[in-house]
Amino acid sequence: MRHLVEKGLVFGGLILVDSPVLVERYRRALKHLTGKESKLEDFHVDISGFSPEIGDELGDMHYLNHPGFNRQFILLTTDQKNAPLLHSAFSTSRSVLRRFIEANETELFALTARDAVAGELVNSAFAADAPARLFDIRKVTVEADTTQGTVAAADRLAGLIERFKTEPDAWWDDKLIAEMIEMAGVTGDLTRNPVRLRAMSFEQDDFWTSHFGGVYLFRSVPQPAAIVAGDKHDLGPLPVPEVLDLQDRTGIARFLAVNELAEPVVTGRSSETVALLRQKMDFIAADVVGTEGTLPQEVTRRDLRVLARRHAGQLPPEWDGLAALLAWAEEGARWPRITSDHPAYFYTLKARRTPAAELVNMLLAELAPRDVRQVFLCHKELFYRLYRTWPEAKQAFVAEILSSEYRMDEAGTRETIFGPEDAMQEPASLAEGPWGQVTPSGADERDIMDLVGPWGVLRRR
Structure with a gap:
């Protein structure tokens, strides 16, 4: 992973913890949650508070997520909301943590000024001991408090205050008053610094x-x-x-079509279309040449295209399919019919703008693994797993390309591949409107290329 670390592509965006005060708070929270102890004086944490350095120290990279269920977290600062999530067992975990931090940012800012906040993402199912149990998961509830129990103490104090205000003889209840004073020593002034966290649950349909x-x-x-x-x-x-x-390509294509979850990355002839297709072809060529061990240590896009011509007979059908589409977009050649049984099919798709878009792009990345940039963007766990199997030259090339073309302009790269990603509106009913621009194998076709591009339209029977 050396090349990725050097380019900031793995462990990038983590939060540095080097203040003695924050280090001590983290140690206390770690002990509180897991019973484990760390002696490190500085380390980095992700959005959940997981630290790869502490994981290495403990010999346990899952110390906050042992069963892969009900992930625990430690918050030292609200800045963690912008950090990545490492070793994710569920695709929704990072978005749940981020939304929880953003919804409680004022309260968390006040709490983390005095102590670490520790908690857990509690699934509506408590174990994944059988595949069918995954379907018991309907929502995730965030449970959190400081290591000193400040939030629980605040709830307790609020109840005592209500008793003091409503019970006729509360003014003379020395025990009640003493307990209120003791609780206030933990929570501070609730009227100026509310410490109640919103009870938040998130639906987990997809x-x-x-x-x-x-x-x-x-x-x-x-x-x-x-x-x-x-x-x-x-x-x-x-x-x-x-x-x-994943081997049932036609079934997946039909599933995406009938639920209107995907659309082509190419809808017409333009310089952006040509550039996108060439980039995908370059990654496929690098995958083939790099796997053979003949990829130079330093290689440019131009070098890759020379290598692609030199290895033309060895390039996979994914490359050939995209090359045919490039010829249509760049030279006005006859447009190709790329159906779901063609290896290039899923390389030509992206998610439509629906609430499930992130999950669909993740699925498409796994169906198109030679496009390593899309895998990196959409499915980090798969990317790191594949990366470990590549030759050194291919690792270096991929790290360099991702660093120069993605890290330099993340927003621009994502817009080029997936389209604009501004605030998503609630979609209309998924049953509305025609399905355009992809043709699962065996579906009816009709030539209306000028209206919907090279894939035609799927007509529902």
């Missing part, structure tokens, strides 16, 4: 989990399904109408 080899669960769409990375038969019966695995 998510990915690393359990059981990787499972994508879509329940909010008109035709729900589970898509698994391994053999679907190994999971046994699941309480969902359709179970697919």
Whole structure:
């Protein structure tokens, strides 16, 4: 992982903890949550408070997430909301933590000024001992307090204050008054610094989990399904109408189509279209040449295209499919029919702007693993797993390209690949409107390229 670390592509964006006060608070919270202790004087943390340095010290990279369920967290500062989440077992965990921090930012700012906030993401199911148990997960509730129990003490004090104000003889109740004074010593002045955190729960209809080899669960769409990375038969019966695995390409294409979850990355001829297709082809060429061990230590885009021509007979059908599409976009050649049984099919798709867009792009990245940039952007766990298997030259090339073309302009790169990502509006009913621009294998086709681009339209029967 050396090249990724040097380019800031792994462990980048983490929060440095080097203040003795914050270090001591973290140690206290770590002991409070896990019973473990750290002697490090400085380290980095992600959005959940996980530290790779402390994980290395303890010999346990899952010390805040042992069973892969009900992830624990430690907050030292609200700045953690912008940090990544490492070793994620559920695709929704980071967004839940971020939304919790943003919704309680004022309260958390006040609390973390005095102590660390520790807590847990509590699933509505408490274990993943069988695949069917994943379907018991309906929501995640965030439970949090300081290591000194400030929030619980504040709730207790609020109740005592209410008794003091409403009970006729409370003025003469020395025990009640003494308890209020004791609680106020922990919470401070509640009238000036409220410390009550909002009880927050988040619906979990659609998510990915690393359990059981990787499972994508879509329940909010008109035709729900589970898509698994391994053999679907190994999971046994699941309480969902359709179970697919990654080898069922036509089934996945049809699932995306009928639920209107994906659309083509290319809808017309333009310089942006040409650049995007060339970039995808370059990554595929680098994948092939790099896997063979013939990729130079330093290589430019131009060098890659020379290598692609030199290895033309070895390039995979994914490259050929995109090359045919490039010829249509750049030279006016006849447009290709790329159906779901073509290896290039999922390289030509991106998520539509729906609440499940992030999950769909994650799925598409796993279906198009040679496009390492999309894998890096959409499925970090898969990217790091693949990266460890690559030759040194390919690792160096990928790290350099990602650093120069993504890190330099993250927003611009994402907009080029996925389109604008401004505030998402609630979508219209998923049943409304025609499905355009992709053609699952076996679906009806009609040539209306001028209206919808090179894929045609899927007509529902």
